[in-house]
Amino acid sequence: MEPDLNDLLLAWNGAEMDANRKTALLSKLREDAVFRRAFVEELRMLGMLKATQSAEPRWLRLEDELGSKPAEPWDEEAFSTSIMSELSRTEPAGFLKANRWLIAAAVLVFAGVAAFWGLRLGGDRPAAVAGLDKTRDAGGFAIVSHLEGTATAEPRGRAVHEGDVVSAGRFRMPAGAATLRFFDGAVVFVEGEADLDLLALDRVLCYRGRLRVRMEEGASGFTVTSPGMAVVDLGTEFALNVTGDGAAALHVFDGKVEASVLNREGYTLRSELVQKDESASIQPGSGRIARTDQPADAFASAPTAPTPVLRLDRGYAVAVLASKPWGYWRFESLENGLTPNEIPGGLSLRAVGALRLSAEPGGNNTMEFSRDRGPEEGDRKEGQYLLMDGLWQQPAKPGYAVELWMMSAAIRESALVSLIDGSREGAPEEHYFLLQLMDQSQRWLHPNGSVRFLQRSPPGLGGGVNAFAQRAYLPGVWQHVVAQNSGDRMELYLNGRLVGHAPVDPDQAPGLYHLLVGRLKQSVRGGGDATRPFVGRMDELAFYEHTLSPADIASHYTLGNPPAPLQK
Amino acid sequence: MLSPADIDSILDEIEGGRRDAFRWIVREWSLSIRGYLGSQLHHLDAVDDLAQEVFITAFRSLSAFRRGEDFGAWLRGIARHKLLAYFRSSARRDSALERFRQEVVECVEADLEAGASGDPAEVMERLLRCIAKLPVKLRRVVHAGLEELKPAAMAEELSTSVGAIYQLHYRANQLLRQCLREEAS
Numbered sequence: 001m002e003p004d005l006n007d008l009l010l011a012w013n014g015a016e017m018d019a020n021r022k023t024a025l026l027s028k029l030r031e032d033a034v035f036r037r038a039f040v041e042e043l044r045m046l047g048m049l050k051a052t053q054s055a056e057p058r059w060l061r062l063e064d065e066l067g068s069k070p071a072e073p074w075d076e077e078a079f080s081t082s083i084m085s086e087l088s089r090t091e092p093a094g095f096l097k098a099n100r101w102l103i104a105a106a107v108l109v110f111a112g113v114a115a116f117w118g119l120r121l122g123g124d125r126p127a128a129v130a131g132l133d134k135t136r137d138a139g140g141f142a143i144v145s146h147l148e149g150t151a152t153a154e155p156r157g158r159a160v161h162e163g164d165v166v167s168a169g170r171f172r173m174p175a176g177a178a179t180l181r182f183f184d185g186a187v188v189f190v191e192g193e194a195d196l197d198l199l200a201l202d203r204v205l206c207y208r209g210r211l212r213v214r215m216e217e218g219a220s221g222f223t224v225t226s227p228g229m230a231v232v233d234l235g236t237e238f239a240l241n242v243t244g245d246g247a248a249a250l251h252v253f254d255g256k257v258e259a260s261v262l263n264r265e266g267y268t269l270r271s272e273l274v275q276k277d278e279s280a281s282i283q284p285g286s287g288r289i290a291r292t293d294q295p296a297d298a299f300a301s302a303p304t305a306p307t308p309v310l311r312l313d314r315g316y317a318v319a320v321l322a323s324k325p326w327g328y329w330r331f332e333s334l335e336n337g338l339t340p341n342e343i344p345g346g347l348s349l350r351a352v353g354a355l356r357l358s359a360e361p362g363g364n365n366t367m368e369f370s371r372d373r374g375p376e377e378g379d380r381k382e383g384q385y386l387l388m389d390g391l392w393q394q395p396a397k398p399g400y401a402v403e404l405w406m407m408s409a410a411i412r413e414s415a416l417v418s419l420i421d422g423s424r425e426g427a428p429e430e431h432y433f434l435l436q437l438m439d440q441s442q443r444w445l446h447p448n449g450s451v452r453f454l455q456r457s458p459p460g461l462g463g464g465v466n467a468f469a470q471r472a473y474l475p476g477v478w479q480h481v482v483a484q485n486s487g488d489r490m491e492l493y494l495n496g497r498l499v500g501h502a503p504v505d506p507d508q509a510p511g512l513y514h515l516l517v518g519r520l521k522q523s524v525r526g527g528g529d530a531t532r533p534f535v536g537r538m539d540e541l542a543f544y545e546h547t548l549s550p551a552d553i554a555s556h557y558t559l560g561n562p563p564a565p566l567q568k
Numbered sequence: 569m570l571s572p573a574d575i576d577s578i579l580d581e582i583e584g585g586r587r588d589a590f591r592w593i594v595r596e597w598s599l600s601i602r603g604y605l606g607s608q609l610h611h612l613d614a615v616d617d618l619a620q621e622v623f624i625t626a627f628r629s630l631s632a633f634r635r636g637e638d639f640g641a642w643l644r645g646i647a648r649h650k651l652l653a654y655f656r657s658s659a660r661r662d663s664a665l666e667r668f669r670q671e672v673v674e675c676v677e678a679d680l681e682a683g684a685s686g687d688p689a690e691v692m693e694r695l696l697r698c699i700a701k702l703p704v705k706l707r708r709v710v711h712a713g714l715e716e717l718k719p720a721a722m723a724e725e726l727s728t729s730v731g732a733i734y735q736l737h738y739r740a741n742q743l744l745r746q747c748l749r750e751e752a753s
Contacts, residue, residue: 006734008672012668014665022668026672026675029672029676036675037679039676040676040683041745042741043607043608044680044684045741046607047603047605047607048603048606048691057620059623062594062620062624065624066587066591066627067587
């Protein structure tokens with residue numbers, strides 16, 4: 001490489017360099033067209049590789065601008081027409097041309113050049129996060145799952161968007177409505193004008209605004225305070241209207257709460273238990289808590305969002321099959337308790353409990369793990385999960401990958417997929433592999449609302465190596481997850497992007513495993529929470545005896561997010 | 569590649585209230601806009617954020633687009649303005665490195681624009697084929713970045729020096745460019 005070009009690239013990438021040398025390089029760049037062209041060629045190549053280094057980013061603000069994708073009914077005919085129209089315009093360059101986006105994503109594999117130059121030549125991005133997705137969503141108290149209007153939050157009063165994680169500090173909304181899903185299980189619906197101070201995972205200070213708090217099953221203790229008063233939930237759903245003068249109106253929709261007037265030190269002076277369907281007024285000034293007949297509709301509503309549709313491109317299954325899975329369960333049928341494997345001769349998944357298929361517009365079915373029929377209620381003894389109708393014999397060659405689409409109903413600790421030692425019948429269920437959703441960081445240190453990929457080799461009841469996603473998953477949104485182990489490295493992908501990885505020791509010996517879906521283990525010992533039941537929907541579960549390339553992962557994700565069909 | 573008629577059809581849909589049709593625009597140009605921005609910005613985070621801004625601005629300004637003209641060039645024009653604003657923002661003006669980059673970008677802006685036209689998807693196809701043709705050693709070097717292998721470790725693996733690894737990268741880029749030209753012809 002010509003020395004001046006080498007130096008210019010080094011300087012461009014942030015390497016320390018004498019100011020005079022930089023000035024000289026700039027002069028040459030202005031005056032020497034050949035030199036300039038050579039540099040531009042390098043930049044273009046790096047830009048091209050950088051652009052394909054990751055999957056299409058999830059642009060939440062743009063999504064906002066364009067409206068929710070699933071809002072429109074699926075127009076299969078229009079889709080078919082538009083695809084055929086696309087193909088008819090395509091020159092017969094074959095598969096490559098027709099699948100250019102798939103192909104474009106495939107260049108991911110080779111994006112090392114961009115990463116290499118960008119990270120090694122003095123760039124200020126720490127090597128420890130090289131290749132990882134943005135980390136701005138990591139940690140925090142709550143995720144903004146819905147927002148109408150504008151809102152600002154710490155730090156520095158930044159604008160908040162759907163999908164953002166908000167942390168300690170003020171959250172202000174001049175108007176509109178927002179849903180904050182706290183990582184400890186509380187869902188807080190906010191109606192503006194609102195001025196809140198997020199104090200902790202389970203505590204909000206409300207200066208003004210209309211709030212409605214709903215606790216996820218099993219969660220309790222969420223506290224809303226305002227100057228001079230507090231409401232502590234006792235496993236319930238309640239609403240609070242706080243006005244600027246400090247007075248508050250309370251209504252309990254379900255369960256009960258403890259309402260308190262506080263003393264100067266901020267401790268309870270007087271308190272009242274307020275029950276379901278009761279309203280009360282809390283007046284810190286006079287120290288009174290009085291029952292009122294204020295109707296429920298005077299309080300904030302809890303909007304029910306339409307269930308998002310998983311709209312798969314028709315090429316999705318083809319792309320997955322082209323990646324040669326060992327098992328591929330599309331959840332299109334459930335007969336005699338079995339959902340078939342798309343791989344000829346492959347093992348089916350047996351549905352245990354009250355699982356059912358949910359028909360999505362456009363003809364795609366998904367597997368529904370319902371809260372109402374979960375192990376905490378009707379099927380307490382049995383629970384609901386999928387178990388492979390046979391065992392997976394791990395081959396001698398290392399490497400595997402698990403891929404699926406999932407939409408969790410809530411932020412809660414729940415198991416997606418497990419591989420459990422099947423070599424000893426009747427023995428405790430020892431995990432070799434576990435993919436699960438997390439809520440708040442408790443037993444392990446990880447970003448709140450993370451995805452966990454656990455590997456235990458040999459299988460065991462504890463220990464192992466973890467890779468946690470550095471960004472939160474969104475409840476109520478279809479998301480693409482891949483967890484894979486190449487033999488010496490674990491990788492976790494969320495929506496086409498690498499969000500966590502860890503080195504791992506090679507397997508000691510190939511094993512024999514049960515594949516369990518939607519629950520930590522078959523045994524109910526320890527109760528419902530110990531089984532970490534998944535509540536939500538899953539689709540397109542694929543299991544590979546090899547890892548997927550970043551390009552394959554990105555293209556699979558992209559094929560699960562096709563634009564809505566043009567109505568031609 | 570979307571034809572002018574396709575673009576007209578998409579614009580008609582959007583004007584008819586079907587905002588969702590803009591996703592076709594995003595699908596068609598997101599790679600090229602990200603590539604264009606990626607050639608001038610260091611961090612992928614900034615590239616993605618700015619690219620989103622470009623599409624939001626484009627969506628809000630669709631009425632300003634004159635039908636029949638080059639939509640990609642129009643988008644890149646928006647991207648240029650966003651880049652300029654990015655470089656001019658006070659936080660970045662304070663950084664000597666960003667000032668240097670801004671000066672570099674101003675020097676090469678026209679050359680970059682000239683090279684950005686055409687069908688990016690076709691270029692990607694060719695690039696894919698070209699990477700497959702790289703000698704094993706160069707492909708390994710290209711892969712190494714994605715695998716987060718440090719240059720020192722890479723150098724050890726290939727029994728060479730760290731400096732030579734950088735040269736191999738440049739050589740890989742050269743071969744890729746040469747191959748892209750040959751494939752195009």
